Amino acid sequence: MGEDLKHLKILKQGAEARLYVCNYLGRPTLIKERFTKKYRHPDLDTVITKDRIKNEARSIVRCKTANIRTPTLYLVDFDRRRIYMEYLENSKTVKDFIKNLSNVENSCIIEQIKILAKLIGESIRKLHENNIIHGDLTTSNMLLVPKNENEEINWLEVDKLDLVMIDFGLSFIDSSTEDKAVDLYVLERAVESTDVPHLEVFHDILEAYQNFSENNTKELINKYREVSARGRKRTMVG
Amino acid sequence: MVIAIGFEGSANKLGIGIVKDEEILANCRRTYITPPGEGFMPRETAKHHSENIHELLQEALDQSGITPQEIDVVCYTKGPGMGAPLMVCAIVARTCAKLWKKPIYGVNHCVGHIEMGRLITKAKNPTVLYVSGGNTQIIAYSRKKYKIFGETIDIAVGNCLDRFARVLKLSNDPSPGYNIEQAAKKGKKYLNLPYCVKGMDVSFSGILSYMEDKIDELLKEYTPEDLCYSLQETIFAMLVEITERAMAHCGSDEVLIVGGVGCNERLQEMMGVMCSERGAKIFATDERFCIDNGVMIAYAGALAFKAGSRMSFEASTITQRYRTDDVWVTWRDD
């Protein structure tokens, strides 16, 4: 941890970074610090960390241009291995949202998840239309925020929420169908391993992905099926 | 109380183990070792197993001090693994079951590793890194399934190590991975290698072909020890990274490393450092339990048997492909 962050509380320790909340130029700000990983060789650590910060900053900016919602980027500090970005205080990860939803007695859970699936499918399609490959599409890396800041939030109604993509450290820019197909396959596996009370959720995501724009996705979907079949058929020797 | 015997032979290790509940009564093993530069093939491996299995069975029974009549269930590895070697153990297990008039039970090899690891280390609900010659998976338990969160998208980490050992013509005795580990300890100069992580998945084929293609050139500048060192540092960093990603995703604070590559001390050390940086705990075992053995099959079979799972004699077949998440975990209620 950087000395200057000692007084801040750690919001979370994510998959590769520690996250702190502070106030930067009057705005609630999240500091994402990719601290030195002592388990790996220093040369490797430096290369990886630089890469990830670069990827994250680049993709956030690219999303802004493409009108895809992400936290706003405030500052990149390579020396201290940090990115400063907008802190979405009123947010829930999709993972926590689903968990929360599963805990309430409600007959329209499936309906809500279907709407959520559509939201996810469309957002990913937007990323891919702009050749942004996320690289780590999981339910922890998507946030839900209220559409209308001033309204009382009801965390059970997806209509009133927006989806925000985060964690672009493993992202890259590519136009190939293979990379987009792998991105979808990573998401499928992440969804499968989360306990979603609606089994066809990935099917719904894929459908929304396909229907979102006029451009033909036939080749891409075929590629996705190929990647997915390859994964499932992988021989496993003891 | 359940006494179970387990036959394991899905790869080049032949193991027979006997357990009485959580107590290990016998753990016997023979390894088929090939000459330097050569890997093990199904036919020869099966031959090795069939030549050794009767003697090993006698050894296990002697070591345990029990008689076949005391055994409650005969367990064997149903898969995944190489067909012919799996078949040798299945046939002997079926014969014993008939001869001794005992029920038979086929066990998933990967689940065997996980349950053995949980038994030895007392880890309760860990994120599991399963690393062996044929497998690389990140697994976590949820609602009666061991779910696969991440895995290799091409070759297994152990396969990558073994094949690199062949490139360097290192000995296969006791195992190529062990000899790479020893060589790596003397390595000093670090070579930057391709690093490939996709979410919670990894890929090793790029690194291996890079090393294979450039080996003559590399050996002019680096010693074989340097290369072993650099290879280990790179691929283990990838494994630790995806393990950490899965832990963050699942909110888990325990890691259990199982499988043959899991006894590599450098991997354990790196994982330990990662854990201490996030307030988590690491669990690992030594070569007696990490490397394929019969105890893990006996123990996992006994757990299922105690929970009421049964297998008909007709169903006691083998299968080369058998995913970890295909098993219904009847013995866990959490």
Ligand SMILES: Nc1ncnc2c1ncn2[C@@H]1O[C@H](COP(=O)(O)OP(=O)(O)O)[C@@H](O)[C@H]1O
């Ligand atoms: N801008 C943000 N506003 C609010 N919460 C955030 C924001 N960015 C990340 N988080 C929270 O922190 C967690 C980890 O952040 P993430 O960027 O995914 O880091 P890591 O790469 O370490 O996983 C997220 O899953 C989310 O819960």
Ligand SMILES: [Mg+2]
């Ligand atoms: Mg994340």
